[in-house]
Amino acid sequence: MTGTSFAAVTLAVAARTVADEVGDLVPVGPIDLTTPLVALIVACLALAVVLVAAIVVLSKPRRTGAKPARRGVHVDGNALERWRDAVADIVRRNHAGSLSREEAFVELADVARRFAGEASGEDMSASTLRDLTVMPRTSGNRHSLDLLKQTIAALYPPEFADAAMNRHAGAVDVDEAAGWVTNLIERWR
Numbered sequence: 001m002t003g004t005s006f007a008a009v010t011l012a013v014a015a016r017t018v019a020d021e022v023g024d025l026v027p028v029g030p031i032d033l034t035t036p037l038v039a040l041i042v043a044c045l046a047l048a049v050v051l052v053a054a055i056v057v058l059s060k061p062r063r064t065g066a067k068p069a070r071r072g073v074h075v076d077g078n079a080l081e082r083w084r085d086a087v088a089d090i091v092r093r094n095h096a097g098s099l100s101r102e103e104a105f106v107e108l109a110d111v112a113r114r115f116a117g118e119a120s121g122e123d124m125s126a127s128t129l130r131d132l133t134v135m136p137r138t139s140g141n142r143h144s145l146d147l148l149k150q151t152i153a154a155l156y157p158p159e160f161a162d163a164a165m166n167r168h169a170g171a172v173d174v175d176e177a178a179g180w181v182t183n184l185i186e187r188w189r
Helices: 003-024 034-059 077-096 101-120 129-134 142-160 167-171 174-187
Strands: none
Touching: 077 101, 077 174, 101 142, 101 174, 129 142, 142 174
16 A cells, blocks of 8 residues: 555545534534623623722822921021121121231131031032032022022122122122122021
8 A cells, every 4th residue: 555545545534434423413502601701791891990990099109298398407596697797797807907808708608608508407618609500409498509509609700800800800899798698698498
């Protein structure tokens, strides 16, 4: 028997077996799946509602307790008076001639930085104008840090620039600069 004839015989036997079995099949009545399908649909809808609720709840940002803005040391009236007195002392010494104009500007900038450092709780003794510009701001310290930056920026030309070369540096006197620092002290929040 060749390979092709064996395959043909096997195929013929299989076809006759299938044909005999198909003829013996008896149809069954319709299956009632409505109850399980309704239960499955209700379960899927309930699962969908639970998932939507979970998505809504989990997508909201977490509520953290309201953290008070870091305000540093509390600045009361007595502390403000101490800083006002320091500014007044610089002006008095300048008027008396014991403190030069340039030294007065250096001391006024130092008083402004020390006051801001004490009021904010951060060391600002060596903060440059660039440092004050890039310092992170919050809603609680934005006003105060901007005011400090403006005060230091106003003090820079008289403190460092040559009064003969820079008109603004020569036009500012110690009394005006002291007013800027006093304004910073009064308006700090």
